[in-house]
Amino acid sequence: MADITYREPRPEDLAYIADNLKREDWREVVGLVGPGGVRQELEDSVRRSCWSRVCCIDGEPVVAFGLVPTNPFLREACIWMLTTARTQEHKVFIGRTTRKAIQGFLLEWDRLFNFVDEGNTLSLKWLRWLGATIHPARPVGMYGCRYHLFEWKKKEVD
Numbered sequence: 001m002a003d004i005t006y007r008e009p010r011p012e013d014l015a016y017i018a019d020n021l022k023r024e025d026w027r028e029v030v031g032l033v034g035p036g037g038v039r040q041e042l043e044d045s046v047r048r049s050c051w052s053r054v055c056c057i058d059g060e061p062v063v064a065f066g067l068v069p070t071n072p073f074l075r076e077a078c079i080w081m082l083t084t085a086r087t088q089e090h091k092v093f094i095g096r097t098t099r100k101a102i103q104g105f106l107l108e109w110d111r112l113f114n115f116v117d118e119g120n121t122l123s124l125k126w127l128r129w130l131g132a133t134i135h136p137a138r139p140v141g142m143y144g145c146r147y148h149l150f151e152w153k154k155k156e157v158d
Contacts (some may be wrong), residue, residue, distance in 0.1 A: 002090060006053045009046050013054045013061035018042050020084040029082070033119060043147045045080050055094070062086045063094065067105060067112070067146035075110040079152075106154045113151035115140055120132055124148065 008014075020041035021029070029038050042064060046052045046146055052066030065081035079102075087094055117122050118137035127134060127150050137146040 002097075004090065004093065005054050005056045005059075007056065009052055009054045009064055012043050013056075014046065014064060015039060015103060016061050017054070017084060018047070022083050022087070022144050023080050024117070024122060028115075028117045028120060028147075031143055031145035031147070033116075034142050038126050045082075049080075050077070057086055057090060060086065067109070075108070076116050077105070077109050077112055079105070079112040080114055091099045095126065095129065102152055104132060106152060111151055113149060115147035116150055118146040118148055125128060 003096075020119065021038065026038060029041050035153050044066065045068065046066060048068045049066035050069050051065065054061045055063035055065075062084045063081060065079075067077040067079055070078055079097075102112065104110050116127060116134075130152075132150040132152055135149040135151075137148045139145065140147040
C-alpha cells in the first residue's frame with residue numbers, strides 16, 4: 001500500500017511537479033499564462049494562497065493545490081490543483097479526499113471557483129463527479145483558448 005502524505009509546499013516539490021505535470025494540466029497553464037510560465041505560475045499560486053498543500057505518494061510530490069482569496073469583502077476563493085500522471089494510480093483515494101476537502105472549505109467559503117480547459121475531458125468528468133457547476137466554455141487567457149468556469153457554492157454542498 002502506498003504511503004500518501006500531505007505537507008506544506010517546498011520549493012523542490014513545486015519544481016518537481018512543474019517539471020512532471022500531466023499533459024492536460026500543462027496545457028491549461030500554458031493556455032492561460034504562456035509556455036515559459038508553468039513553474040512561476042505554480043510558485044505564484046502557492047504564494048497568493050491563504051492555504052496550500054502538496055500531496056506525496058511514497059515521498060514523491062504528485063499534487064499541489066490551494067485556495068487564493070479573490071476579494072476581501074466576499075468569502076470567495078479561486079481553488080487550484082495541478083497534478084502529475086502518478087495521481088491516476090490513486091485516483092479513487094485522491095477523489096474522495098478532494099471531495100471531503102471541498103466540503104470542508106465550503107464551511108468557511110461561500111464560493112470556490114476556477115477555469116478548466118474545454119479539451120480537458122478527464123478533469124471535466126472529475127469536476128462533475130465532485131459536484132461542481134460547470135458553465136459554457138468561453139475564451140480566456142493569453143491565447144484566447146476556451147475554458148469552462150466551474151464553481152461550488154456553499155448552499156450546493158450538504
